[in-house]
Amino acid sequence: MSNKVYFIGFGPGDPELLTVKAFNLLKKADLIIYPGSIIEEESLSQFKGEKISSYGLTLEEIVDIIEKALNEGKLVVRVQSGDPSIYGAIAEQINELKSRGIDVEVIPGVSSVFASSASLGIELTAGCNGVAILRPKGRTLEEDYLEEVAKLPLTIVILLGVAKIDYIVEKVGKIRGFDEPCAVVYHASREDEIKIISSLRNIAEDVRKLGIRRTATIIIGKAVKGSAERSYLYGCFAEGVKG
Template identity: 65%
Template sequence: MKVYFAGFGPGDPELLTVKAYKLLKKADLVIYPGSLVEAELLDEFNGEKVNSYGKSLEEIVDLIERSVREGKLVVRLQSGDPSIYGAINEQIAELEKRGIEVEVIPGVSSIFASASAIRSELTSPDIPSVVITRPAGRTLEKDEIEVFARTNSTLVILLGIDKIRDIAERVGKIRGYDEPVCVVYRASREDERVIEGTLADIADRVEKSGIRKTATIVIGRAIKTARRSILYASR
């Protein structure tokens, strides 16, 4: 008995992996996060669709177990890639307790869709690392934004657009307020928007735009770097 946890990607249906697409075409039941994946994006798939938004862990796991034991092909859909704030560990642990095997199908993260939107690498010859993090909030008592700001890394901050002013101030105190920043709203989707600025002005720009959610914050000098990479042969 097996259930598939599949990444749906950042929103553009064409960024769905071939493997996930094939599973969705065959699925008898698709459990999707309706707050992150719009129902209409699943219209071409014929299986039953259940929105998991507002359901408890126990309700979701019970539904998966019951359906799998009935012989149904079940796909538990995740936005982006399941490994990035996908909250899959607790689901998998409960399913495995019940003797249900789990296979995870990766997806394109909004992190990489955002990098594509700004047409830039997240690393450079001088900046070899990327840090993915989020600010403290309802489910995180304390964050490590200052810790990461002191590193020579590009910072990618998820689930934090509503705290953009606080984030810019905290990072700016460490890196300087001229540090480049890009905010990408709904990366890869038809209504994608990119706001560029520095830590000094990005909060004003974002607030003026009206963006309040579904956005990625990218901070660092690697954005649109022009330095020649050593990957290219020298003449």
């Protein structure tokens, strides 16, 4: 009898972006629990296991279902959108599972962060010191420190925030200026993907015109426009190296 549940990153939506390990586990799974508000059951149609949407279920109800299936000797897969480690709410699930003596293995997936940058054909770290991934404050987050992050030489990536685009523009724009490049990618990697490349000054209106209200990634910073700077990767560090 198996006593392990697998948390699988399903990626941003394109099934071909699944890792081989995730695909093979889904193929063998007896029970697939998926977030029905984000991932459509049709996306899982090639996998034969029983499918249960976790939408509307409490944490305890989800874990009860997993525990019962494992006790019946079933292979259980818990599907998470994107990569489980970014706003996947897996910590609370893992804590509850471990309190019941159930092991967990997490299989990474392609985050919408990286699917969006790939779609735009940009390097998130071009011409800057790094990347900050965050979400705006709301019902479950008291503060977001957007202004503080905007002061740093980083590309800002915002998830779960397109519905608050005006607030984001105001917070970041007053620090970086409203001509700062900004992009929004809706449903990155999916057939109905929409890309907007604009500036903080115009991005909110562009988003409203297209009716984008959720499931979009916001990227702010000079990396959106690309960088003309040459890195050291193909130059200086190669000097003196023979091969």
